[in-house]
Amino acid sequence: MHPDKVIREKVTKLTDLPNIGKASAADLVLLGIEKPADLLGQDPYDMYYRLCDITGQRHDPCVNDVFISITRFINGDDPKPWWHYTAQRKRAHSAQ
Numbered sequence: 001m002h003p004d005k006v007i008r009e010k011v012t013k014l015t016d017l018p019n020i021g022k023a024s025a026a027d028l029v030l031l032g033i034e035k036p037a038d039l040l041g042q043d044p045y046d047m048y049y050r051l052c053d054i055t056g057q058r059h060d061p062c063v064n065d066v067f068i069s070i071t072r073f074i075n076g077d078d079p080k081p082w083w084h085y086t087a088q089r090k091r092a093h094s095a096q
Contacts, residue, residue, distance in 0.1 A: 016036065027051055
């Protein structure tokens with residue numbers, strides 16, 4: 001869902017989360033995440049690498065940005081577009 005349309009109190013399914021559509025929701029299910037509350041305690045970088053391992057392919061790094069956005073949101077941050085987190089992801093990846 002577009003971040004501007006997200007209403008925290010109405011988030012009950014994966015596609016209610018900011019930046020999550022059907023394809024991203026399917027990726028989350030592959031990771032064992034079936035509802036928004038399942039994101040509590042998840043590490044977005046770990047989620048990205050697990051998804052790559054499960055599917056046997058390297059996903060676009062922007063998928064990691066989406067994972068950052070939803071884990072931040074579920075932990076109380078305001079909904080933001082996925083690209084808001086691109087610089088953070090790039091810093092984290094260059095530090096490794």
